[in-house]
Amino acid sequence: MSGPDRIPPGAVPALELRGLGKxxxxxxxxxxRRRVTELRAVADVDLVLPRGGIxxxxxxxxxxxxxxxxxxxxxxEPSEGxxxxxxxxxxxxxxxxxxxxxxxxxxxxxDSYSALDPMFTLAQVVAEPLRIHGIGDGASxxxxxxxxxxxxxxxxxxGSRYAHELSGGQRQxxxxxxxxxxxxxxxxxxxxxxALDVSxxxxxxxxxxxxxxxxxxxxxxxxxxLSVVRSLCxxxxxxxxGRIVEEAPTEAIFTSARHPYTRALLDAIxxxxxxxxxxxxxxxxxxxxxxxxxxxxxEVTGPVPExxxxxxxxxxxxxxVAAVLEGEAA
Amino acid sequence: MTAEPNVAPAAAVLAKPAKRQRxxxxxxxxxxxxxxxxxxxxxxxxxxxxxAIFAPWITPAGPTAQAFLxxxxxxxxxxxxxxxxxxxxxxxxRIVYGARVSLTxxxxxxLFSVVIGIPLGAAAGFFGGRTDWVIMRVIExxxxxxxxxxxxxLGALTGGGFWMIVAIAALFGWVQVCLLVRAQxxxxxxxxxxxxxxxxxxxxAYVIRVHLIPNSVxxxxxxxxxxxxxxMMLEASLSFLGVGVPPPTPSxxxxxxxxxxxxxxxxxxxxxxxxxxxxxxxxxxxxxDGLRDALDPTMKAR
Amino acid sequence: xxxxxxRRLLSVMVTFFVVSVIIFLMMHSIPGGPFDGGDMPVPExxxxxxxxxxxxxxxxxxxxxxxxxxxxxxxxxxxxxxxGETVLELLGRxxxxxxxxxxxxxLIGVPLGILLGMAAALKRNSWIDYLASTVAxxxxxxxxxxxxxxxxxxxxxxxxxxxxxxxxxPERWILPIAAYATIPMATYARYMRSxxxxxxxxxxxxxxxxxxxxxxxxxFQHVMRNSSIPLVTVFLPMFIGTATGSIFVExxxxxPGLGSYFVSSIRTRDYPLEMALMLMLxxxxxxxxxxxxxxxxxxxxxxxxxxKQE
Numbered sequence: 001m002s003g004p005d006r007i008p009p010g011a012v013p014a015l016e017l018r019g020l021g022k023x024x025x026x027x028x029x030x031x032x033r034r035r036v037t038e039l040r041a042v043a044d045v046d047l048v049l050p051r052g053g054i055x056x057x058x059x060x061x062x063x064x065x066x067x068x069x070x071x072x073x074x075x076x077e078p079s080e081g082x083x084x085x086x087x088x089x090x091x092x093x094x095x096x097x098x099x100x101x102x103x104x105x106x107x108x109x110x111d112s113y114s115a116l117d118p119m120f121t122l123a124q125v126v127a128e129p130l131r132i133h134g135i136g137d138g139a140s141x142x143x144x145x146x147x148x149x150x151x152x153x154x155x156x157x158x159g160s161r162y163a164h165e166l167s168g169g170q171r172q173x174x175x176x177x178x179x180x181x182x183x184x185x186x187x188x189x190x191x192x193x194x195a196l197d198v199s200x201x202x203x204x205x206x207x208x209x210x211x212x213x214x215x216x217x218x219x220x221x222x223x224x225x226l227s228v229v230r231s232l233c234x235x236x237x238x239x240x241x242g243r244i245v246e247e248a249p250t251e252a253i254f255t256s257a258r259h260p261y262t263r264a265l266l267d268a269i270x271x272x273x274x275x276x277x278x279x280x281x282x283x284x285x286x287x288x289x290x291x292x293x294x295x296x297x298x299e300v301t302g303p304v305p306e307x308x309x310x311x312x313x314x315x316x317x318x319x320x321v322a323a324v325l326e327g328e329a330a
Numbered sequence: 331m332t333a334e335p336n337v338a339p340a341a342a343v344l345a346k347p348a349k350r351q352r353x354x355x356x357x358x359x360x361x362x363x364x365x366x367x368x369x370x371x372x373x374x375x376x377x378x379x380x381x382a383i384f385a386p387w388i389t390p391a392g393p394t395a396q397a398f399l400x401x402x403x404x405x406x407x408x409x410x411x412x413x414x415x416x417x418x419x420x421x422x423x424r425i426v427y428g429a430r431v432s433l434t435x436x437x438x439x440x441l442f443s444v445v446i447g448i449p450l451g452a453a454a455g456f457f458g459g460r461t462d463w464v465i466m467r468v469i470e471x472x473x474x475x476x477x478x479x480x481x482x483x484l485g486a487l488t489g490g491g492f493w494m495i496v497a498i499a500a501l502f503g504w505v506q507v508c509l510l511v512r513a514q515x516x517x518x519x520x521x522x523x524x525x526x527x528x529x530x531x532x533x534x535a536y537v538i539r540v541h542l543i544p545n546s547v548x549x550x551x552x553x554x555x556x557x558x559x560x561x562m563m564l565e566a567s568l569s570f571l572g573v574g575v576p577p578p579t580p581s582x583x584x585x586x587x588x589x590x591x592x593x594x595x596x597x598x599x600x601x602x603x604x605x606x607x608x609x610x611x612x613x614x615x616x617x618x619d620g621l622r623d624a625l626d627p628t629m630k631a632r
Numbered sequence: 633x634x635x636x637x638x639r640r641l642l643s644v645m646v647t648f649f650v651v652s653v654i655i656f657l658m659m660h661s662i663p664g665g666p667f668d669g670g671d672m673p674v675p676e677x678x679x680x681x682x683x684x685x686x687x688x689x690x691x692x693x694x695x696x697x698x699x700x701x702x703x704x705x706x707x708x709x710x711x712x713x714x715x716g717e718t719v720l721e722l723l724g725r726x727x728x729x730x731x732x733x734x735x736x737x738x739l740i741g742v743p744l745g746i747l748l749g750m751a752a753a754l755k756r757n758s759w760i761d762y763l764a765s766t767v768a769x770x771x772x773x774x775x776x777x778x779x780x781x782x783x784x785x786x787x788x789x790x791x792x793x794x795x796x797x798x799x800x801x802p803e804r805w806i807l808p809i810a811a812y813a814t815i816p817m818a819t820y821a822r823y824m825r826s827x828x829x830x831x832x833x834x835x836x837x838x839x840x841x842x843x844x845x846x847x848x849x850x851x852f853q854h855v856m857r858n859s860s861i862p863l864v865t866v867f868l869p870m871f872i873g874t875a876t877g878s879i880f881v882e883x884x885x886x887x888p889g890l891g892s893y894f895v896s897s898i899r900t901r902d903y904p905l906e907m908a909l910m911l912m913l914x915x916x917x918x919x920x921x922x923x924x925x926x927x928x929x930x931x932x933x934x935x936x937x938x939x940k941q942e
Contacts (some may be wrong), residue, residue: 073529095533102531109522117523119544125523132530178526401815471650477874480912483906487658563775567880570777571895586781590884593789600789604781608774615773 012087014185014218015049015072015105020081022067022242037186042242045081046312047220049186054212054219056233056250058226059267064242065222069190072220073107074098086185103133106179110191112171116163122149123159126177133182148177152207169200173207180211187212190222205232226269230254235318238262241289244312248319258321260291291324300325351562358548361624373615382429391420393427394578406598413598418590421598425606429579432610435496435575439561440554442500447507447553452538452546455510455515462512469505477502480503481564485573492575493569499561507553514546548625555618559611566607582607640925644918651914653853655907656696664771703911708864709904713896719908722893729799730889734878736805738870746863749824751831754851765822771818777880780811784884797886807883815877820863827859834858868924872917 022042042064044059049055059065070076072083074090082091086190109115116125123224126145130136136144146156152173165172172192179187189208205228212219223229229236230250237247238261246259257263292310302314304325312320362368390409391398396418398404402530404414412421454465481498488494518524519542527537543550568574569583577584582603589600690698702709708719752764771779788796795804831837832855840850850874882891890909897905 070525074530075525095531099531102529105529107526107529109525111522115522115526117541117545119541119547126526129530130530132527176527182530215353352726471647471758475651475914476872476876476917479879479910482879482894483655483910484899485657486901559773563773567775570775570880571883571898583777586777590781593785597785597789598674600781600785604778604785607784608778611773611775611778612770615769619769 012051013048013084014051014053014086015047015220016084017045017047017068017072018082018084020045020068020071020078020083022064022071022076037323040242041073042233045239045244046326047237047244047247049218049220051185052212052216052220053235054087054221054233056229056236057220057222057239058224058229058236059239060224060265063239065239066190067153067242068239069107069188069220069222073105073188074102099133103182104184105186105188105199106182107188108172108179108192109174110194112168112175112195113163115175116171117164121160121162122154122166122174125163125174126181129178129182135182144181145177148181149174149249149273152177152204167200168196170205172196172204176204176207176211177258179216180217183215184217186218186220186221189223191224191246192221193228194223194225208232216279226265233275238265241285243322245310246320247312248316250318255281256316256319258293258315258319258323261288262295264288293321294326295321295323296326333368344480355547358465358624362620365620365623367467367616368624371613371616371620374609375617378429378610378613379433381426382433382503385423385426385430389420389423389426391423393419393423393580395419402624412602413596415585415599416592416596421602424580425582425602428582429610430587431492431575431579432565432607435492435565436558436562436614438496439503439564440557442496443503443507443557443561444550446500446504446556447510448543448546448550450504451511452542454514455512456519456534456538456542458516465470465508465512472502472505477560478564478567481568482571482573485568485571490573490576491567492579495565495574496561498568499557499564502564503557503560506557507550510549510553511546514549515542518542518545528587552618552622552625555614555621559614559618562607562611562614566611581628636929637926638762648918652700652911653696655910655914656699663743681903699907703908708908711897711905712902713900713905720762721903721938723912726888726890726893728889729887730878730882730891733805733808733887733889734812734874738816738874740809741813741816742820742870744813745820746824748817748821750828752821752825753828756829761825764825767814768818768822768825771814772822775880776811776815776877777884778882780807782810782883783811784916799887799889800876804885808881808887811884811920812874813847813880815873816870819866819873823863823866824859827861827863828855831858831917842869864927865924868920871920874918875913879902 006151020042021040021044024039026037026039045064045068047055047057047068056098057065057068067076071078074083075091078091082089084090085101085104088101090098091100116122120128123142123145126148128140130141130144133139142159147160149158150156154170154173154177158166158170158174163174166174175192187208192208193204196204208219209232211217219232221229221233233250235247236250236253237244238253238259239245240259240261246253246257246262248257253262254266257266295315296306296312299315300313301316305311308328310322310324312322313325314320315323335340396415398410398418398420398540401410401414401418404410406413410420412425415421417423450465454462470516481502484498484501517539519537523535524541527541532540565574565581566583566586569581570587572584572587574583575581585603586600586607589603593600634640669675697707707718708723711719711722712716714722748760748764748767751756755761784796784807787794794807795801797804816915837850837855840854878889879891879894881887882889883895893905894909896902897909
C-alpha cells in the first residue's frame, strides 16, 4: 500500500478525475406499475488539477458541478470513472483504506451556517479534523485550532464562541481553517462566496489566495460567479447538463470562448459601464443544447477523439471544447 | 462587483475579542424563564419531588403502617393533615408516598423510553431505507393501538406490579422519543458540517455520537419530559382499574378508586388523591410544554 | 386516488391481522385460564371438560383460525360472565349507553371547543384566551377519571345537584356527558386556537386588511375556511381519546356500557368478550385511521392551493 506521504510533489496532478459520471434512478408509480427513470446528473467528466493550480468549475445550478465535487470527495459514490488523488486511484477504496487519503482533499461549503456544528465551540470545530485523525492530544489540538483561527483572521478568543454568534464571512473563515488544518493537497471550495456580501466576498477570496500561495495548495473552485472565477482561477472548466463543454486557461475563456453555453454565461455577467454593455442574448437551455459548435478539421489542434456526437476537441493551447467535426451529424 | 477585489489583507480584519460565550442552551433557558406557567409548573414539580425524596422525615408513620386504627376514617385535623384512611393509615403519609411511586414510575419510564427511543430514532433517521422502513412499520402498529387500552390488557394479563407498569409505559413512550430523534437526525444528517466530518473520514458511529445526538438534545429532553406525565397517567389509570401497582403500595389511582366507595361520607379519601394527581400531572405537563417551547426555536431559527 | 385507498386498505388489513394475532397470543400465552379458579378450585375432570367444551385444549393456531372464522360470521362466542346470551347480544345491549353518552359528549364538546378556540385566537391575551388555554391544558393532561371524580365531588357530593351514577333518567346523563365532553372540547379549543392564529398571521390576511376588508369579513370569509382543515385531522386523536376515555367514564359513573364490560372482562379473564371488544376497537381505530388518511389526501391539493405547505 502506498501512503499519501510517499508521492513526490509536482510530478503528478494533485487531483485527477477520469470519465467520472453519476446516474440517479428515479422511481415513480405504485408497487405494481413501478417505473424507473434514469437521470444522468454527471457524465464523462475528465479534469486535471495540477499541484498548486486553481481550477474553476463553473455552470448554472443543476449543471452537476456540485455533484462532481461531492464525488471527488468520495461523499457520493460515482457510477463510473475514477478519482485519483496524487496519482493513486481511490475510487474503490473502503472506509479504512480511504481515511489517510481523506486528509489530502478537504472541502469548504457554500452555506457557512450549516457547515459548523451549532453545539461545538469554534475551537472544537477547527480541531475536529485532528480529533478524527487522532493527531495530538486535547491541549495540542486546541492550541493548533486557535493558531489556525488567527491564521484565517479571527482573534484567538473566538475559540470559545459558537457559530451562531458569527457573521457569514467569519463563519466561512472558520470553515476554511477547519479544511486546512490537516494541510491537505487539495481544497474543494463549493460556492464558498455565493452567500456572502460583495465586500466580504472579496476578503474571503483574498484569504484563499494568500493561503493557496503559502501552502502550495491546489483548489477546485466551484462557482457560478464568473467574475470571482476570473480573479482567482488560472483555469476554467464549464459544465452544462452534467458534461464539461469547454475547458481553457481563464483568459482564453473570457476572450475566445467557443461554446454557446460559455458565451451565454459570459453574457450574464453584469457590466457597470453602460457604454461597454454588450447586447445580451437570452436563450433557453434547450436552444443552447441544440446549438453544438461545428469545427473545421483545420481548427482542431490535436488528435480528434474517437466516437460520434459532441466530444471535447482540442482547439488551442490547453483549450478544449465539446463540438462535432464539419460533416458529422450533431 | 468588479473583477479585482482590492481589500486590505485578511489579517487586518482581526475582530474584537468576544465578550462571553453563550451556548444555544443558554438562550433556551432564558426563554424558559420567560414562560410563567412553565416556571410555576417546574417549581411545583420540584416541591413535590423534594417531598417525595424526604418522605420519611416529613410523615408521622410508615406508608403501610396501620398506626391509627382507632382513628380510622377520621377527618383532616392538626395531627392528621389529610385525615386517616379506612385502614387506619395516616392519609398525608399515603399521599406523599404516592408521589414517590408516581414520580419514580414517571421518571423510570421516561428514562427507558429515551434509552430505547434514541438508538432506534438515530438508526432510522441516519440510515434511512430499509432500517427506517422497518422501524416506522413497528411504530405504525404501536400508533394504531391506543396505549391505555393495550396497557390495561397487558396489566390485566401480567397482574400489574411496579416494574411491569414501568415496562408498559416505556413500551409506549419510546415511540414519541424515536419519532422526535428521527426527525431531528434526518434534518441534520444532510447538514454540511456532517458532510465535512464525513469528508474527513469520520465513521457513521462518530457522526451520530459526536454531531447528531448532541444536536438532538432538545428533542431528547422534550421527549423525556413529555413521557413523564404520560407514564404517571398510565400508572394512575391502571391502578385505578386495579391492574396497576398492587396494594398496599400507595398509589394515587388506587386511592381514588378506594375513595369512590367513601366519597359521600368521608370526602377526604376521594379529594386528596384526586387533587394530588391532577396537580402533579398538570405541573409536569406545563413544565414539559415550557421546555419544548423554549428548546424548539434554537434548532429552527438561527 | 383509488390506488391510494386500496393501498391504505391493504395496510389497514395487515395491521388488523397483526394486532389480532398479537392480542390472541397474548391472551393465551399467560398462564391461568378462566376455569383455573383461585378461591374455588374446580375439579380436574370438570376443568378438562370445560376446556374441551370451549375449545381451550386445541393448539393455538387452530383456536385462532376457528375463532376468526366465527368472527367473520359475527359469531364471537358466549361470554363467560353471562352465559345466557351471546357476545354479540351483550355488545348490542352495551352499545346504547356508550353511543348515547359518548355521542352527546362529542356533539357538545366539539362546537364548544371550536368556539372557545376561535374566541381565544381573536381576543389574544384576554380572559377568554387564558380560559381556553386552561381548559385545553386541563382536558388534555388530566386523566378523564380524575375529571369525572372532580365533577362528582363538586356536583354530587358537595352541591348535591346531580346523581353520580347509573343509567336511565336523563339527569343521570348530565355528569358523564360533561366528563366525555372535556376531551373533544380541550382538543378542539387548542387546535382551533393555534390554527386561527396561524392563519391570522399569514401574509394574505395582511393583504386583505390592507384592501380595507372589515375584520368580521376577514374572519368569516377567509380565516375560518383556511383554519378548518386541521380540525378534520385532529378528529382522529380526539375520537380515540374519547373512546378510550369511555372505559373510565363508565367505570366512574357506573354506566352499563362497552367501557364497563371492557373492565369487567379484563378483571374476570373473560376471553370471548375481551377478544370481541379488542377486535371491535381495533377495527374502529383502523377505520378511523383510514378515513382520516383519505380525508387528508383528499384535502391536500386544497391545502396546497390555500398556500399552506406541509
